[in-house]
Amino acid sequence: MSLRTCWLNGTYIAEEQAHVSIFDRGLLFGDGVYEVAAVFNGQLLDADRHLVRLARSQREIGLPAAYDAATLMGVMQELATRNGIQEGLVYLQVTRGAAERDFPFPAQVHPTVFAYARPKKLSDDPNAAGVRVHAVPDLRWQRCDIKSTSMLAQVLAKQAAREAGAFEALMHEDGLVTEGGSSNIWIVRDGIAYTRPTSHDILAGITRDVIFDVADDAGVTVVQRAFTLEQALAADECLMTSATSFVLPITRIDDHVVGSGAPGPLTQRLREGYLARAARLTA
Incomplete structure (x- = not known):
């Protein structure tokens, strides 16, 4: 009971x-x-x-x-x-x-x-060592900016990810990455972090917004630009952000190893910066 x-x-x-x-x-x-x-x-x-x-x-x-x-x-x-x-x-x-x-x-x-x-473990999240994501078509409706309880498409995407042995779904549409099943997706190329700009196609993540400030404090350049699945596969680093995962490195997309296969230095800086901010605000 x-x-x-x-x-x-x-x-x-x-x-x-x-x-x-x-x-x-x-x-x-x-x-x-x-x-x-x-x-x-x-x-x-x-x-x-x-x-x-x-x-x-x-x-x-x-x-x-x-x-x-x-x-x-x-x-x-x-x-x-x-x-x-x-x-x-x-x-x-x-x-x-x-x-x-x-x-x-x-x-x-x-x-x-x-x-x-x-x-839920947040500061000592075992997934901070890196997670695997599974690429799936984005089957959602045209108002993904609304945080709706109508989530059958995300349920199916995350179930497909689980069956594939992955932690999260990486959704894509018309060749472009939209977001994760319950996260925003970022890539890093040549020291610059990229994430898709907000629109009706994605949810404006709260953690995503905070990361802009964390990145600025860390001297990391962020560009809001859509990227393809192929660009994600070729990225130096890939990461996901959400309210209950904070910042997690993506080290594999299906069977493809991202970068070195270990959490990248920029991802680690952003995670550390986010945790430091969280500790400061809740002290």
């Missing part, structure tokens, strides 16, 4: 006692949005940025806000504290609520909002 506490529609409750309606539109249609923020040293990391993106996602799908950012920030931190999370994550989801099944929005919307916390 778990002693974990979650939060559902304004109430802290044991996870075993938390239930939503079978008519919830998040269940029926994937009609909702979500965020995942890291917990470091027992404190939320960049949750304010995640909540700004959550509000944008809600506006883009016409979903009213049931709680303001300050309230949600307090809930997320309280969940980390109650569950004893020193390193890990807090997941927050908002759906359009329960209504009779019909595709258009219900006349009266009462959002379902819930959150939970989980431990």
Whole structure:
């Protein structure tokens, strides 16, 4: 019997006692949005940025806000504290609520909002030694900038990666790398880091945005430019960024060894810089 506490529609409750309606539109249609923020040293990391993106996602799908950012920030931190999370994550989801099944929005919307916390190794992540990714076609819809709970394409991509013995999926479309199954992808060539510019084709990753500042502090040049799968294969280094992986080196793309096959020096500088910033902000 778990002693974990979650939060559902304004109430802290044991996870075993938390239930939503079978008519919830998040269940029926994937009609909702979500965020995942890291917990470091027992404190939320960049949750304010995640909540700004959550509000944008809600506006883009016409979903009213049931709680303001300050309230949600307090809930997320309280969940980390109650569950004893020193390193890990807090997941927050908002759906359009329960209504009779019909595709258009219900006349009266009462959002379902819930959150939970989980431990996860972040500072001492065993994957920091390098991960393998599996290249798959990007099958998603045309609004990947919205952090939607409709994630069947990512589920299939990540399952394909798991079956291939890889840690993450590397998605591509029309010859260009888009992003990972739940991460942004970068390459390094001749000392310059490249990542795809934001558009409706990718999610504007919070960790991705932070890395621009980390790179600037480290004297690393970053160029926002799309790159091909072939360019990723030929890169000196390849890396992925996400809220709960921070910065991880990609050392293999399927059976191809990236660079030397070990974490590259620029990737290591970015990871170290990100960890130093996280420690400073949560001290």
